[in-house]
Amino acid sequence: MRLVSIPQTLLLTAGLALSGLSPAIAQTAQPDFTGVWTNYRAAGGAGGFGGPRAQPQLTQEAQAKSDRYRQVTAGTNYTPGGYCVGGGMPSSMLGSGGYPMEIIQRPEQITIVYEAHSEIRRIYFGERVPDPESVFPERNGRSVGRWEGDTLIVETDRLVEQVDTQYPHSDQAKIVERYRMTTESDGRKVLTASLTMTDPTFLKEPFTVEKKWQAVPNGRVMTYECTEPEWLELLDRLISGTAEDAASE
């Protein structure tokens, strides 16, 4: 597992040669999160969340919208997942691990593939960062990354209003994640993230939660096709000539 990219290493080594510091210190500055991760399990069985999962404190307007959503969907299959729609931030990040996620790290971009619903987040760095106005608002928004030592900071905006989530938010919400990798005494790599969401219209106060994952050595995520059965049924009817209404579907 590489620790830093070659250009970064050269730059750091050159700079440290001038400063007289050891290159060994610098090479641990930016860890590589590349790999597959699943929910953290402590020896005693504690899960990916450190304690009782925090819940956002909603404003009156947001609570009414959330209540209405729950009222009309309780006990039904009317959920984003049931319609093959991803959870969006922060659900995509906080829900990952039950199904694994894969992180692919490059200096200019970190790509996170959440297996569930095949959701993908792209975190841009430096010159890869798009202007906010050039990004179409969507459920996972626009994510911009930077490093503070060994900690990855990700700031996300350009979200859309969502009430179909455990973490309701408006399109004004902003999310800051802080990721740090450590190693357990048994050798397991552990990724810990602290997430804070602020929202001037939906939240009474910033919502903060911590989530942990553990590395899956040589792990792989699977494809998550969701509408394949419906397509195959239609294809059968088309081929057999029994899909009289296919043109209208």
Added chain:
Amino acid sequence: MNKSSFVWAAILLIGTTGGAQAHHSAAQFDFQNTVNVTGVVKVAQFANPHGKFVLSVTDEKRGTRDIEFEAHSRNNMYRQGLRPEMMKVGDTITIRIAPMRNGEDGGYVTAVLTADGTAIGNITSAD
């Protein structure tokens, strides 16, 4: 409950909280009173977000009929060791299910005992 069945049930229940894996409510299934059901495979659909098994089941109370059961996602069933070739149409298998709370036919599959006796999840016999 062994690891496999725990994972199957737990992920569904995580989904009910409204997170990223929220497929639907599990309220209609009684996970506290699981039972075994033996039948002949009519359909074994491995799909996301949920699989579907249809078994031809016979009992004294309701005779012979086809019953549709909900199964976990293709991805999670595969990770627990279940393969499509282990559930061929015509095979007689036993499944452990969380039955419907309203007493109707159906339920949520938590474990499978295949025709050749392979156990996936917390099931040791057809009884």
